[in-house]
Amino acid sequence: MYCKEVTYKAPEPRGEHFFAESFDKGTLDGWVVSQAKKDDIDEEIAKYDGKWEVEEMKDTKLPGDKGLVLKSRAKHHAISALLLRPFTFDTKPLIVQYEVNFQNGIDCGGAYVKLLSQSPDLSLAQFVDKTPYTIMFGPDKCGEDYKLHFIFRHKNPKTGEYEEKHAKKPESDLRTYYTDKKTHLYTLVLNPDNSFEILVDQTVVNSGSLLSDMTPSVNPPAEIEDPDDHKPEDWDERPKIQDPDAVKPDDWDEDAPAKIPDEDAVKPDGWLDDEPEYIADPDAIKPEDWDEDMDGEWEAPQVPNPACESAPGCGKWERPMIDNPNYKGKWKPPMIDNPNYQGVWKPRKIPNPDFFEDLHPFRMTPVSAVGLELWSMSSDIFFDNFFITYDRNTAELWADEGWGLKKAAEGAAEPGLMNQMISAAEEKPWLWVVYVLTVALPLVLIIVFCCTGKASQVLPHQTGSSTSLWTCFVHWCAVMLEQEGAVPKLFPQSGGMKLSKISWC
Secondary structure: OOOOOOOOOOOOOOOOOOEEEOOOOOOOOOEEEOOOEOOOOOHHHHEOOOOEEEEEOOOOOOOOOEEEEEOOOOEEEEEEEEEEEEEOOOOOOEEEEEEEEEEOEOOEEEOOEEEEEOOOOOOHHHOOOOOOEEEEEEEEEEOOEEEEEEEEEEEOOOOOOEEEEEEOOOOOOOHHHHHOOOOEEEEEEEOOOOEEEEEEOOEEEEEEEOOOOEEOOOOOOOEEEOOOOOOOOOOOOOOEEEOOOOOOOOOOOOOOOOEEEOOOOOOOOOOEOOOOOEEEOOOOOOOOOOOHHHHOOOOOOEEEOHHHOOOOOEOOOOOOEEEOOOOOOOOOOOEEEOOOOOOOOOOOEEEOOOOOOOOOOOOOOOEEEEEEEEEEOOOOEEEEEEEEEOOHHHHHHHHHHOHHHHHHHHHHOOOOHHHHHHHHHHHOOOHHHHHHHHHHHHHHHHHHHHHHOOHHHOOOOOOOOHHHHHHHHHHHHHHHHHHHOOOOOOOOOEOOEOOOOOOOO
16 A cells, blocks of 8 residues: 655755755756866776766656766766855854765765865865865765764864864664665754764764864873883883792602593404504506606505494504593792782873864864765765755755655655565565465464364463464564564554563463
């Protein structure tokens, strides 16, 4: 069963914003495709020659909804657009959001956005990986490493040099966002108090502070280890030493072997002392091309002696070896606490000559453009509804009219219960057994009860009855299906029974 089709209407920016792009005009107006080449790599792969198109998703649920699509595999892509006006980090937050759909899944590649730093030297036509940016944000994946980047470039107030600061890794499991082929909304919120939030589909997946949750830390330590300090030669770091007063006991035998023959062992009856364990293969034939001058004298390969197959053993019998109860090994003095122990040596601390304290890392380099500079082994990555503002309500309105509409359309197109069960069984074939049993068993029980005329005598939860066993089985199946996430709850809780507990069976 499917719901009513959702009608698409392009989102309209409401309120203050610095950038809004829905691509619903069907063109790249305002966007600049990079004509540059990467430095320090082979000429053949240096070009930013990956293709971009504005088009609908291949399996769109919203006819008329267009987006920016990365079309090429294994190529460098770069495209950017100017903001309506530069964003300056002062007293208002920065909110960046956009949508991504990995239409073909994602093997290795990124879908992150860069906010390019304001500069008189900024040329969108020459946008490359080394173009200065202030913030990089968005999903990235290679192999089984699922990332959601938030990186900002911090300017060292003492040297003027920039250093990338990476947010801590989200604790949430991000895998679904890369594999379900649905459109997801990525949002970054930066606040003037240095706090940040990262949201996916309007749910927080990571948060923290620019001062305490970035690597490397924004502010260097006030003290560092003295590089000129050296450990004294007589510094004793040994917590334990051998007891100098210990003496080896007189009865300590260091020459006693670890293993000795078992004197209680007896040769098994039927042991064939005169039969070798292996014999020359009587059926082996010397190859015709065997050259004894080159290959040496030919010998038949060894095979197990058939005479030994029914015997407990062949060849010379020897007593098995056992642990020597008198074995002590090499004597060593016992360990005692070292009276001269000084602890693990560490260099002394000195003031850090490079120390600075920036209590306002939010005050980053202003940004004047947004760009995508990507390389991917997957094609048809769909981007849509870029939005930059300082007002959260404005951002949420834009999200509701764009991503919210996509979510509603995708939800309306979700298959019903039967299709969900079939899809689940295609991924987990063992579910077919459950389905067959849930259909076949009741038919058999109905026939048996009807033919024997005893159906009315059976109570639903009568101990030992066929119906109670059947009911137990059906509820167990429901529990298994729910735990696997195959289908929604099949049996609502009733009568105080919970599907997660089947002790009543």
